Amino acid sequence: MIRKLNFSAGPAALPEEVLKQAQEEMLDWHGHGLSIMEMSHRSKEYVSVAEQAEQDLRDLMQVPDNYKILFLQGGATSQFSMIPMNLLRDKKTADYINTGVWSKKAIEEASRYCNVNIAATTQHNNFTSAPSQDQLQLNPEAAYVHYTPNETIGGVEFDYIPQTGDVPLVADMSSTILSRPIDVSRFALIYAGAQKNIGPAGLTVVIVREDLLGQTLPGTPTMFDYAVHAAADSMNNTPPTYGWYLAGLIFQWLKRQGGVEGMQAINQRKAEKLYQAIDQSTFYANPVAIANRSWMNVPFTLADAALDKLFIEESEQAGLLNLKGHRSVGGMRASIYNAVPETAVDSLIEFMQHFERKHVENK
Amino acid sequence: MIRKLNFSAGPAALPEEVLKQAQEEMLDWHGHGLSIMEMSHRSKEYVSVAEQAEQDLRDLMQVPDNYKILFLQGGATSQFSMIPMNLLRDKKTADYINTGVWSKKAIEEASRYCNVNIAATTQHNNFTSAPSQDQLQLNPEAAYVHYTPNETIGGVEFDYIPQTGDVPLVADMSSTILSRPIDVSRFALIYAGAQKNIGPAGLTVVIVREDLLGQTLPGTPTMFDYAVHAAADSMNNTPPTYGWYLAGLIFQWLKRQGGVEGMQAINQRKAEKLYQAIDQSTFYANPVAIANRSWMNVPFTLADAALDKLFIEESEQAGLLNLKGHRSVGGMRASIYNAVPETAVDSLIEFMQHFERKHVENK
Numbered sequence: 001m002i003r004k005l006n007f008s009a010g011p012a013a014l015p016e017e018v019l020k021q022a023q024e025e026m027l028d029w030h031g032h033g034l035s036i037m038e039m040s041h042r043s044k045e046y047v048s049v050a051e052q053a054e055q056d057l058r059d060l061m062q063v064p065d066n067y068k069i070l071f072l073q074g075g076a077t078s079q080f081s082m083i084p085m086n087l088l089r090d091k092k093t094a095d096y097i098n099t100g101v102w103s104k105k106a107i108e109e110a111s112r113y114c115n116v117n118i119a120a121t122t123q124h125n126n127f128t129s130a131p132s133q134d135q136l137q138l139n140p141e142a143a144y145v146h147y148t149p150n151e152t153i154g155g156v157e158f159d160y161i162p163q164t165g166d167v168p169l170v171a172d173m174s175s176t177i178l179s180r181p182i183d184v185s186r187f188a189l190i191y192a193g194a195q196k197n198i199g200p201a202g203l204t205v206v207i208v209r210e211d212l213l214g215q216t217l218p219g220t221p222t223m224f225d226y227a228v229h230a231a232a233d234s235m236n237n238t239p240p241t242y243g244w245y246l247a248g249l250i251f252q253w254l255k256r257q258g259g260v261e262g263m264q265a266i267n268q269r270k271a272e273k274l275y276q277a278i279d280q281s282t283f284y285a286n287p288v289a290i291a292n293r294s295w296m297n298v299p300f301t302l303a304d305a306a307l308d309k310l311f312i313e314e315s316e317q318a319g320l321l322n323l324k325g326h327r328s329v330g331g332m333r334a335s336i337y338n339a340v341p342e343t344a345v346d347s348l349i350e351f352m353q354h355f356e357r358k359h360v361e362n363k
Numbered sequence: 364m365i366r367k368l369n370f371s372a373g374p375a376a377l378p379e380e381v382l383k384q385a386q387e388e389m390l391d392w393h394g395h396g397l398s399i400m401e402m403s404h405r406s407k408e409y410v411s412v413a414e415q416a417e418q419d420l421r422d423l424m425q426v427p428d429n430y431k432i433l434f435l436q437g438g439a440t441s442q443f444s445m446i447p448m449n450l451l452r453d454k455k456t457a458d459y460i461n462t463g464v465w466s467k468k469a470i471e472e473a474s475r476y477c478n479v480n481i482a483a484t485t486q487h488n489n490f491t492s493a494p495s496q497d498q499l500q501l502n503p504e505a506a507y508v509h510y511t512p513n514e515t516i517g518g519v520e521f522d523y524i525p526q527t528g529d530v531p532l533v534a535d536m537s538s539t540i541l542s543r544p545i546d547v548s549r550f551a552l553i554y555a556g557a558q559k560n561i562g563p564a565g566l567t568v569v570i571v572r573e574d575l576l577g578q579t580l581p582g583t584p585t586m587f588d589y590a591v592h593a594a595a596d597s598m599n600n601t602p603p604t605y606g607w608y609l610a611g612l613i614f615q616w617l618k619r620q621g622g623v624e625g626m627q628a629i630n631q632r633k634a635e636k637l638y639q640a641i642d643q644s645t646f647y648a649n650p651v652a653i654a655n656r657s658w659m660n661v662p663f664t665l666a667d668a669a670l671d672k673l674f675i676e677e678s679e680q681a682g683l684l685n686l687k688g689h690r691s692v693g694g695m696r697a698s699i700y701n702a703v704p705e706t707a708v709d710s711l712i713e714f715m716q717h718f719e720r721k722h723v724e725n726k
Contacts, residue, residue, distance in 0.1 A: 004396030008403050011604055019390050019398055026386040027379065033367030033682065035382055037563045040371050040685060073436035073565060074586055077600035081584035109585055195601055200400045202436060202565045202603025219582045221444035222472055223437055237440035238558055240565025240603065241374055319396065322403060 005344040008322035009152055009297060009335040010175065011195040018249045018339075037242045041235055050239075053248030060251060060259055061177075063184050063207055070206040070226065071234040071244050076102070076174050078224070079191045079204065080109035083146065083170055085220045086227075087189065087212060088114050091143035095119040095167070097136065099158075100127040100151035101328060102172060110146070113217060117142060127151065129289035130158045144168040144188060150176035150294050152196070153326045155286070155333065157294040161186045168212060175296050177205070178254060178338060180264035188212055194243060196296070197338050199250050203243035254338065263338050270336050270345045271295040277349045283356040301331035307359060308332070318351050320344075368707040371685035372515055372660060372698040373538065374558040381612045381702075400605045404598055413602070416611030423614060423622055424540075426547050426570055433569040433589065434597040434607050439465070439537050441587070442554045442567065443472035446509065446533055448583045449590075450552065450575060451477050454506035458482040458530070460499065462521075463490040463514035464691060465535060473509070476580065480505060490514065492652035493521045507531040507551060513539035513657050515559070516689045518649070518696065520657040524549045531575060538659050540568070541617060541701060543627035551575055557606060559659070560701050562613050566606035617701065626701050633699050633708045634658040640712045646719040664694035670722060671695070681714050683707075 006013040029036040032045060039046045054069050063069060072078070083106075084094060094114050096107045098121035110116050117139050120131035138145060145164045150157040152175040161183070162169060168188030177192040184190065184207060194203035206226065213227040222228055228236050257263060275293055278284045278300050286293065286300045302308055311332065315323050325331040336345055369376040392399040395408060402409045417432050426432060435441070446469075447457060457477050459470045461484035473479050480502050483494035501508060508527045513520045515538040524546070525532060531551030540555040547553065547570060557566035569589065576590040585591055591599050620626060638656055641647045641663050649656065649663045665671055674695065678686050688694040699708055 001391040002396055003390060006397050006401050008401065008406075011401055011403060011601065013401050014398065016390065019400075023386050023389040026389065027366060027382050028364040033365055034369050034684065035377065037382075038369050038371065038374055038376050040374060041564065043371075043685070073438070073441075073603075075436070075600045078436075078584065078586045081586065085584070112585075113582070193601060195604075200603075200605045201404065201601045202606055217582065219476070219580065221441065221448070221584070221587060222475075223441045223444065224584060237438045238374065238556060238564045240436075240563075240606070241558075242563045242605070243565055243603070321397065322406070 002319070004319040004321050005340070005347055006321045007334040007336065007340065007348070009196075009326070009333060010193070011201045012335055012337050013339040014199070015250065015253050015339045018246065018253050021249055022246060036245050039241070041238050041241050046241060049245050049248055050234075053244055053251055056248060056251035056255065057205070060254055061182070061184055061207070066210050067184060067207050068210055068213070068230040070208065070229045071239055071247070072204045072206055072229060073202060073240055075204055076172055076191060076193045077105070079172070079206065080106045081113070082224045082226065083144070083189065084110045084113035085217045085224055086215070087168065087170065088143045088217060089215045091141065093117055093139060093142050095139055095142040095145040097121075097131065097145070097147040097162070098123065099130055099148055099156055100154040102151055102153070102174070103148045106146055106148070106172060114143070119145060126287070127154045127156060128287045130156055130292045133160060133163060136162060138164060138167065140165065140167065142167050144170050146170045146172070148172045150296055152297050152335075153329060154288070155294040155297040155299040156288055156292050157296070159291045168209070175337075178260055178263065179267050179296055181260045194247055196335070199247035200243045202240045203247060205247070266342055267295045267336070267338070270340070270342050271298065274298050274334065274336065274345055274349060277352060281356055283360065284352060296337055297333060297335050299325055299329060299331060299333040304359075305330070311355060314355060315351055320348055320351055365682070367682040367684050368703070368710055369684045370697040370699065370703065370711070372559075372689070372696060373556070374564045375698055375700050376702040377562070378613065378616045378702045381609065381616050384612055385609060399608050402604070404601050404604050409604060412608050412611055413597075416607055416614055419611060419614035419618065420568070423617055424545070424547055424570070429573050430547060430570050431573055431576070431593040433571065433592045434602055434610070435567045435569055435592060436565060436603055438567055439535055439554060439556045440468070442535070442569065443469045444476070445587045445589065446507070446552065447473045447476035448580045448587055449578070450531065450533065451506045451580060452578045454504065456480055456502060456505050458502055458505040458508040460484075460494065460508070460510040460525070461486065462493055462511055462519055463517040465514055465516070465537070466511045469509055469511065469535060477506070482508060489650075490517045490519060491650045493519055493655045496523060496526060499525060501527060501530065503528065503530065505530050507533050509533045509535070511535045513659055515660050515698075516692060517651070518657040518660040518662040519651055519655050520659075522654045531572070538700075541623055541626065542630050542659055544623045557610055559698070562610035563606050565603045566610060568610070629705055630658045630699070630701070633703070633705050634661065637661050637697065637699065637708055637712060640715060644719055646723065647715060659700055660696060660698050662688055662692060662694060662696040667722075668693070674718060677718060678714055683711055683714055
């Protein structure tokens with residue numbers, strides 16, 4: 001077995017030691033004679049796994065006691081509806097910051113439930129930056145402010161947490177959660193699809209301040225009511241038990257890496273060396289404003305787009321997988337989430353420099 | 364490693380050879396150098412796995428071409444809302460048959476969206492039978508008729524498919540799907556949480572007639588619109604990729620067992636010998652009408668309820684897990700889904716007879 005280097009944007013690379021542990025435990029969890037996948041979610045064994053995972057996430061992110069952590073299904077896309085359905089309460093308007101593809105999807109869905117005020121957009125520069133605090137046109141009557149701290153496709157990341165006064169701040173952290181410490185108390189609600197930094201697809205983590213729960217729009221499905229899940233410790237119905245278990249293994253792995261503080265140092269080094277390699281070359285380019293370059297998703301283009309196909313082919317032959325950019329932006333994208341080791345970034349840079357030399361010499 | 368015998372109602376036993384295959388492929392799927400869990404759902408490798416799973420399910424159940432098969436999230440509980448939200452269309456009323464706990468949950472949620480006509484209920488006999496066709500008070504103006512062919516908790520199974528004329532028939536088959544052949548063309552919509560006969564929790568299969576799609580109640584979340592999922596081949600957003608893959612392995616395993624025809628023979632034998640053992644004893648009892656006894660979930664009580672705790676303890680010591688009945692009905696329950704081999708039922712019967720002898724002699 002040769003494990004290759006996986007730069008997929010999601011579902012994405014998982015830590016090899018976590019996969020090995022899951023593999024070892026697959027048929028017999030801790031000597032109980034069955035797979036964790038075969039256990040009732042209400043068994044004391046499974047509940048202990050679920051609770052430990054929640055506690056570990058709470059520790060890692062230093063989630064305050066007045067926040068619930070929910071383990072849900074449906075992905076960030078379900079959250080796009082659940083957020084207005086739960087957080088509008090008696091208001092009719094919400095503020096959204098538009099920084100790219102995922103912001104736009106959130107806006108489109110929210111527009112079905114309320115008046116969306118676009119507090120800022122970077123469409124004018126083709127979503128290659130985040131707006132600054134003083135560019136935000138916030139409505140003090142908004143039910144909440146929604147933003148996307150990291151745009152997975154554009155590779156644009158906020159370098160600050162917006163100040164929204166008393167208006168609750170909501171963040172789609174799907175592709176940045178757990179990549180570094182954040183101050184959870186600055187947020188009303190944080191959500192993240194698991195399939196980047198948390199675990200496998202099919203699990204969605206929501207961290208929500210308790211006082212915001214309990215009022216939904218008429219017609220909200222029971223499964224879209226945060227209060228129902230909070231009251232049932234995310235077991236109103238059968239949760240995605242295996243994904244939750246794997247997330248727990250990853251949280252324990254993160255603790256062994258020094259927690260989010262440890263990941264911050266590694267992730268910063270990974271990103272800096274990759275952007276440096278891009279910037280030092282005239283062969284590769286990244287269009288994003290320096291201050292807003294994502295630590296997790298690094299899109300880059302080749303000066304000669306005719307070489308794109310060859311780049312993908314040769315990188316795959318070199319064992320570097322899933323570097324093709326999203327169809328909406330083209331070029332390349334290296335997603336370098338927590339589970340992508342620094343050595344994989346080193347190998348990528350080495351390959352990029354080798355590819356460049358070959359094709360510059362050939363000219 | 365000693366694998367025990369698992370009679371859990373769900374999440375439930377999975378075929379050992381499927382777990383072994385998943386274990387072998389965990390770190391390196393078919394020599395590609397990564398886990399299937401780490402693959403983009405849009406990669407050609409993953410799409411081929413997903414499509415094969417769908418085709419295998421279509422083959423197994425002989426799903427006609429004018430039906431879509433959807434691989435969703437959220438469990439049957441989400442379906443309780445999605446069904447009225449998608450199938451009411453211009454109507455205001457739906458018929459529901461009430462045969463127990465799961466019927467009631469479906470009714471409660473549907474009542475939030477429409478007038479529910481209870482077409483029949485067996486509450487009078489504490490849900491120990493299914494109503495007969497001539498007991499159904501069907502409303503010809505209903506948008507659809509909903510029923511629960513197998514009640515997982517009560518162990519009550521319909522021995523016929525209701526005739527509903529032109530009114531679409533909807534069935535929660537969570538705990539009976541794939542246990543035997545059924546005529547899909549008799550149904551408008553079939554749904555099933557995966558965690559009994561299909562695979563791990565966190566995946567929900569919906570089989571729906573295409574002409575019913577495309578009209579939802581105002582305010583229906585995009586992720587609750589069957590037409591959206593149908594148009595995107597269940598990849599409107601990231602699906603639960605690992606669960607879908609495992610379901611595919613199980614569908615292939617089912618084919619190797621002779622398909623649903625093969626399972627029918629095995630399941631019938633398993634159920635008959637267990638009910639026979641119960642009926643031949645005065646120590647054990649099952650309250651369900653003979654014609655409506657479930658092949659999948661076999662609840663039984665001990666004549667002396669004071670022995671319940673000991674039965675559970677000793678059965679666990681004998682390697683028979685999860686025989687405790689649901690808290691709402693007490694007693695015992697053996698769920699004997701497809702993945703529970705006939706030898707496990709033999710072992711259960713042997714234990715039951717041994718336990719009975721010991722406690723009858725002791726008197």
